[in-house]
Amino acid sequence: MQKEKDITIYDIAEKLNISIATVSRALKDDPVVSKKTKKKIFDMAEELGYRSNHFARNLRIQQTNTIGVLVHELNSNFITSVLAGIEKVTTEAGYDIIIAHSNESSLKEAANAKNLFHKRVDGLIASLSFDTSNLEHFKAFFDKNIPVIFFDRVEQDSESTVVVIDNAKAGYQATQHLIEQGCTRIAHVTSSLKRNVYSQRFKGYKDALYDHNIPFDESLLIINDLSEEAGIEAARQILKMKRLPDGVFITNDFVAAVCMRTLKEHEVNIPEDIAIVGFNNDAIGKLIEPALTTIDYPGQDMGEIVATNLINHLKGVSNLRQTNTIIVRSDLIVRKSSVRK
Amino acid sequence: MQKEKDITIYDIAEKLNISIATVSRALKDDPVVSKKTKKKIFDMAEELGYRSNHFARNLRIQQTNTIGVLVHELNSNFITSVLAGIEKVTTEAGYDIIIAHSNESSLKEAANAKNLFHKRVDGLIASLSFDTSNLEHFKAFFDKNIPVIFFDRVEQDSESTVVVIDNAKAGYQATQHLIEQGCTRIAHVTSSLKRNVYSQRFKGYKDALYDHNIPFDESLLIINDLSEEAGIEAARQILKMKRLPDGVFITNDFVAAVCMRTLKEHEVNIPEDIAIVGFNNDAIGKLIEPALTTIDYPGQDMGEIVATNLINHLKGVSNLRQTNTIIVRSDLIVRKSSVRK
DNA sequence: ATGAAAGCGCTAACAG
DNA sequence: CTGTTAGCGCTTTCAT
Numbered sequence: 001m002q003k004e005k006d007i008t009i010y011d012i013a014e015k016l017n018i019s020i021a022t023v024s025r026a027l028k029d030d031p032v033v034s035k036k037t038k039k040k041i042f043d044m045a046e047e048l049g050y051r052s053n054h055f056a057r058n059l060r061i062q063q064t065n066t067i068g069v070l071v072h073e074l075n076s077n078f079i080t081s082v083l084a085g086i087e088k089v090t091t092e093a094g095y096d097i098i099i100a101h102s103n104e105s106s107l108k109e110a111a112n113a114k115n116l117f118h119k120r121v122d123g124l125i126a127s128l129s130f131d132t133s134n135l136e137h138f139k140a141f142f143d144k145n146i147p148v149i150f151f152d153r154v155e156q157d158s159e160s161t162v163v164v165i166d167n168a169k170a171g172y173q174a175t176q177h178l179i180e181q182g183c184t185r186i187a188h189v190t191s192s193l194k195r196n197v198y199s200q201r202f203k204g205y206k207d208a209l210y211d212h213n214i215p216f217d218e219s220l221l222i223i224n225d226l227s228e229e230a231g232i233e234a235a236r237q238i239l240k241m242k243r244l245p246d247g248v249f250i251t252n253d254f255v256a257a258v259c260m261r262t263l264k265e266h267e268v269n270i271p272e273d274i275a276i277v278g279f280n281n282d283a284i285g286k287l288i289e290p291a292l293t294t295i296d297y298p299g300q301d302m303g304e305i306v307a308t309n310l311i312n313h314l315k316g317v318s319n320l321r322q323t324n325t326i327i328v329r330s331d332l333i334v335r336k337s338s339v340r341k
Numbered sequence: 342m343q344k345e346k347d348i349t350i351y352d353i354a355e356k357l358n359i360s361i362a363t364v365s366r367a368l369k370d371d372p373v374v375s376k377k378t379k380k381k382i383f384d385m386a387e388e389l390g391y392r393s394n395h396f397a398r399n400l401r402i403q404q405t406n407t408i409g410v411l412v413h414e415l416n417s418n419f420i421t422s423v424l425a426g427i428e429k430v431t432t433e434a435g436y437d438i439i440i441a442h443s444n445e446s447s448l449k450e451a452a453n454a455k456n457l458f459h460k461r462v463d464g465l466i467a468s469l470s471f472d473t474s475n476l477e478h479f480k481a482f483f484d485k486n487i488p489v490i491f492f493d494r495v496e497q498d499s500e501s502t503v504v505v506i507d508n509a510k511a512g513y514q515a516t517q518h519l520i521e522q523g524c525t526r527i528a529h530v531t532s533s534l535k536r537n538v539y540s541q542r543f544k545g546y547k548d549a550l551y552d553h554n555i556p557f558d559e560s561l562l563i564i565n566d567l568s569e570e571a572g573i574e575a576a577r578q579i580l581k582m583k584r585l586p587d588g589v590f591i592t593n594d595f596v597a598a599v600c601m602r603t604l605k606e607h608e609v610n611i612p613e614d615i616a617i618v619g620f621n622n623d624a625i626g627k628l629i630e631p632a633l634t635t636i637d638y639p640g641q642d643m644g645e646i647v648a649t650n651l652i653n654h655l656k657g658v659s660n661l662r663q664t665n666t667i668i669v670r671s672d673l674i675v676r677k678s679s680v681r682k
Numbered sequence: 683a684t685g686a687a688a689g690c691g692c693t694a695a696c697a698g
Numbered sequence: 699c700t701g702t703t704a705g706c707g708c709t710t711t712c713a714t
Contacts, residue, residue: 006485008707019685024709034683049484054459055400056707059690075421083415084444096456099440103425115437118395143390144347228624257628283569287598288628349691360701365693375699397691400706 007050015044027052058120066096067310068116070109070126072153074101076254077282078299079127082151085303086125093311095122104130104226110137117141123310128153130225133194135160147313147320151306152297156196161320163306165330167197170295171204173332174249174277177293179212181275181340183247187220189234189259190251201251201279220245224255231258238274239266247275247338253282253294260288260337275338290336302328348391356385368393399461407437408651409457411450411467413494415442417595418623419640420468423492426644427466434652436463445471445567451478458482464651469494471566474535476501488654488661492647493638497537502661504647506671508538511636512545514673515590515618518634520553522616522681524588528561530575530600531592542592542620561586565596572599579615580607588616588679594623594635601629601678616679631677643669 009023016023018037026033026041033041044050058064067090071079083099090097100116102109109129116124117140124141126148135155141148154162178186186209193199206216222237224230234255238245250256256278260270268274270290278285278294285292305326312318350364357364359378367374367382374382385391399405408431412420424440431438441457443450450470457465458481465482467489476496482489495503519527527550534540547557563578565571575596579586591597597619601611609615611631619626619635626633646667653659 006707010707020708021686021710022684024707025684028709032683037683049481051459051481053400053707054461055396056690057709059394059396059400059692059706060708060710062690073421074415074424075418077416080414080416083442118392120395140390140392254624261628283595284625284628287602287625289602289630347691351691361692362694362702363700365691366700369693373699378699394691397706398693400708401691401693403706 006053007045007048008053009050011048012041012044012050015048016040063122064096064120065094066098066119066121067307068119068121068124069097069099070112070116070124071099071101072104072109072127072129076280078152078280078297081299082127082303082306085300085305086307087303088300089304089307089311093307093315095311102129106130106132106137113137114140117146122146123314124148125306125310126150128155128195130192130195147310149306149310149320151302152197154196156199159324161309161323161326163302163309163326163328164196165297165302165328167200168204168207170279170330170332171201171249171251172208173204174201174279174295175205175208176212177332177334178247178249178275178277178338179208179214181247181271181338183245183275184214185217185220185243185245186214186247186249187222187238187241187245188249188251189222189224189255191223191225193223198251201249205249226252226255228254228258231255232262235259235262235266238263239268244268245274247277249277251279253278253280253285253292256292256294257284257288260292271336271338271340275340277332277338281333285335293335293338294333296331296333298328298330347394348386348389349394350391352389353382353385353391356389357381404463405437405461406435407439407460407462408648409460409462409465410438410440411453411457411465412440412442413445413450413468413470417621419493419621419638422640423468423644423647426641426646427648428644429641430645430648430652434648434656436652443470447471447473447478454478455481458487463487464655465489466647466651467491469496469536471533471536488651490647490651490661492643493538495537497540500665502650502664502667504643504650504667504669505537506638506643506669508541509545509548511620511671511673512542512590512592513549514545515542515620515634515636516546516549517553518673518675519588519590519616519618519679520549520555522588522612522679524586524616524681525555526558526561526584526586527555527588527590528563528579528582528586529590529592530563530565530596532564532567534564539592542590546590567593567596569595569599572596573603576600576603576607579604580609585609586615588618590618592620594619594621594626594633597633597635598625598629601633612677612679612681616681618673618679622674626676634676634679635674637672637674639669639671 009020013020013023026038100112106129149161151163188205190198222234278292281294281296285294313320350361354361354364367379441453447470490502492504529546531539563575619633622635622637626635654661
């Protein structure tokens with residue numbers, strides 16, 4: 001267990017008989033140091049296996065060049081694309097990122113936020129967990145003026161900058177598409193309406209119905225979480241309805257896939273009996289049968305936009321307080337699960 | 342952008358007219374400090390909004406209480422379960438973790454390793470990326486005696502401790518199962534045989550064939566990466582064979598799902614014409630049709646085992662150099678894609 | 683172009 | 699039970 005002693009700039013300075021100040025300068029390529037001594041120093045650092053001490057450095061300069069990323073889950077296409085976008089931008093800008101995931105628990109989210117706060121990230125990017133209902137646990141960041149940007153899963157009426165898609169519009173499109181396919185009795189399977197994404201999609205659903213003179217029927221609204229069980233349960237509830245719906249708009253591809261499977265097990269033909277539209281454009285949608293119509297979310301773009309905005313703010317190029325909401329485009333992707341004409 | 346000045350133990354000490362040493366002790370709940378002063382200190386810390394400075398602390402005590410986790414991807418059931426297992430154990434033991442993913446690029450893996458090294462993690466847990474062919478980029482860890490444990494994707498002949506399933510056995514089981522279903526011409530779709538998991542599964546495949554007197558036919562071996570394109574291409578190659586195989590063992594569920602879809606599009610009946618076995622037990626396997634027979638990997642257990650071993654080593658309870666290879670159980674899960682009897 | 687020295691916030695002897 | 703003090707390794711002002 002005993003580790004070898006670490007090499008410091010003192011060791012390099014001593015070996016070369018120069019001051020630590022010069023070594024420090026040379027190591028960050030300060031033009032004030034002569035080419036010759038710089039080379040000597042680099043060579044010696046290499047030879048000795050020197051690694052700079054982040055802690056000493058951060059302690060001294062009081063910033064970490066690190067951005068925290070707080071997400072509610074890890075295993076979805078969408079989130080990994082967002083992460084890829086964030087990484088692309090942060091890497092180019094010379095920032096490190098620390099990824100923490102809350103596994104859809106607001107408790108864990110709070111713990112992670114605290115942890116990232118203590119790790120002194122320069123800024124935070126977050127997508128709220130399923131059951132987070134307030135921003136209390138980000139207060140420390142706000143108080144210390146550490147910038148926080150939320151994406152996708154956000155708190156609607158907060159003061160913070162948020163990057164989202166137009167969920168209401170997407171919900172409207174999805175529903176309208178079903179109506180255009182001849183559906184008149186459209187169920188809606190979704191999650192907690194306290195969470196912006198779901199409430200907005202629900203709004204879009206209702207608006208589309210209204211605009212096409214279809215009365216909203218509360219008994220067609222099914223709310224649950226995003227588990228496999230939820231998909232099965234949704235199918236059961238649909239099957240129990242006195243009159244079967246002829247279309248279902250489900251706000252999550254995985255739940256849609258599970259629900260579809262269960263419906264099919266009960267001899268329901270898709271899309272003939274029931275047309276289905278999902279949400280997210282997960283890989284799964286192209287593999288199940290029939291392939292799932294869904295809403296595509298540009299994860300990578302969203303990640304890049306979020307990161308770019310945060311970094312610009314950090315660098316003082318722009319100010320986040322000016323831009324409050326950034327809306328990213330989203331598209332309906334039509335596949336077989338909903339096409340009846 | 343200007344942040345408020347941070348509160349330090351000096352501020353607390355000054356306000357309370359006591360020494361910083363006492364404050365420091367109280368803050369880590371040292372029993373030597375009287376209850377009364379402790380309370381005063383906690384209250385004042387709270388009031389002032391004190392947060393301890395990790396950097397100063399780490400700089401001083403020369404360890405971070407942080408474990409680095411380096412994985413090749415994020416969006417698979419398997420990896421997220423492993424992560425859950427690791428988190429469970431590390432949280433209980435009071436360690437932080439930093440997750441970095443290499444996105445199947447050995448270049449990125451090397452960069453991440455370097456970064457974690459500079460962040461001075463106390464130990465490292467890693468699963469190698471697809472094209473990593475040596476452990477050169479972990480040398481810094483080995484040299485400094487920082488423990489590294491590999492899981493799943495490992496380098497076979499390294500000196501390091503590894504936690505794996507018995508891939509050869511699993512490959513044998515999968516193949517044997519196909520043989521038992523009456524298959525006699527079994528194709529094998531897999532990835533780079535340089536990577537332990539694939540070479541071992543391939544070995545199991547060949548051994549099973551041999552034991553059942555089926556000669557190994559090189560033309561039935563298809564090697565590619567793990568992309569969607571790879572699945573489609575595999576199906577194309579299969580369809581082009583002069584004599585169609587009657588069974589396929591594919592070492593990845595996603596690729597298997599894509600391959601199956603393509604085969605079905607070409608009027609191949611599964612499992613009647615071709616029986617299929619995948620690997621990993623991803624969620625997708627239960628949603629496609631027919632449901633996919635696969636090998637289940639206990640991700641969570643694996644994560645817990647890896648983390649427990651690393652932490653025990655770190656605490657000096659055990660020594661990693663003694664345990665070289667830990668094998669975790671895996672099981673064949675039979676579903677419709679392979680059942681012909 | 684280089685060096686001396688102060689100090690970032692914290693912990694841990696050591697001394698009382 | 700509490701205080702004094704010496705660093706941990708680095709950056710940066712101020713001299714030279």
